[in-house]
Amino acid sequence: MMQTYAYAALAFSAFTSATILPGTSEAAFAAFLYQYPKQLYGAWFCAALFNGLGSMVSYWLGRLLPDKKRPSEKVLRHLERWGVWSLLLAWVPIIGDALPIAAGWLRLNWFKCLIILLIGKALRYGVIAWSLVYLV
Template sequence: MPELTLYEALAGLFTSAFVSATLFPGASEAVLLTLVSRWPESIWTAVAVAAVANTLGSMTSYVIGRFFPKKVSSRALDWLAKWGGWALLFAWLPVVGDTLPLAAGWLRISWFKSLIFIFIGKAARYSALAFGFAQLF
């Protein structure tokens, strides 16, 4: 079996990170760390790809939330009611994090504010993960 190229690995990371941000399960962290271990010189590119794709996946949930006719997770609504768009910094968290963008869309929080907060949180998480992992080697 031929070895993957960096570009193929980045495309796989993009797909995994996008899917991981939706309500579907994914393994973007494992894909990111595998890519960083194989191509350590591409750590910034890998973090950027993962953060952008994961943000786009969350924004897909945001758009779905705009058209959602019923209430979404009460925990997510509580967080957003208390903290506003700032709660979206935690859209990377397991379980509740997936519902935060959905709730933000349902509550009609500004799409631009949502995009910025989601991206910052996800970029910080992927950066901490990738650079923390890189320190092990």
Template structure:
């Protein structure tokens, strides 16, 4: 079960603001043990979602240090625009590289409802990992 802990850790860390390639890890583990595809898929999705919720929380706490109006970075402005336009639904794109982490951070910053945020983040991340697993198996 070391593979599952490795997948969980890799997926969790990749979803925070730390760089990481959980997709590559998933592909490697699926190539080594394809019979664990469902377990790896679930663990990757849960780990990545929990990492994204960590980013959400950091945004929530970070709001006390800086208001959303004080953001000037183009990446943050793009994420802010998506969230302002689509609300929690934009979190379906939380799996995207770079911008996905920022979407989760901004969702917390804007205090989007946590329940719908978690559900939509999980759906987006589970779909991404499902497509990867389907392509490998």
């Protein structure tokens, strides 16, 4: 039963961390793995999925922005140059929250954005998990 609550807390933390709300999904992910080390793949899937879905909320919010409320020029130049592949960096502090918003504002294909976001998030949590297992 406690494990179910732990998954819910991990999902909530991962989801909110990917939006403009503050969050600490890395700490929640590490704490989950410390408490339930045999649930590595389930935690990895949960964190990546909900963090990716949180970024998609930012993407859809970007679609609602009026034309005169442009994201920063730096973020726009990056997205215009690299397209959806830029979203692999949506986990990076500071610019990471702006990338999905800008992708939505630019009306990049939502399905491609979703796939790239999920891949990037899965890679990120995979590196964290690997670090916890092999370096700690």
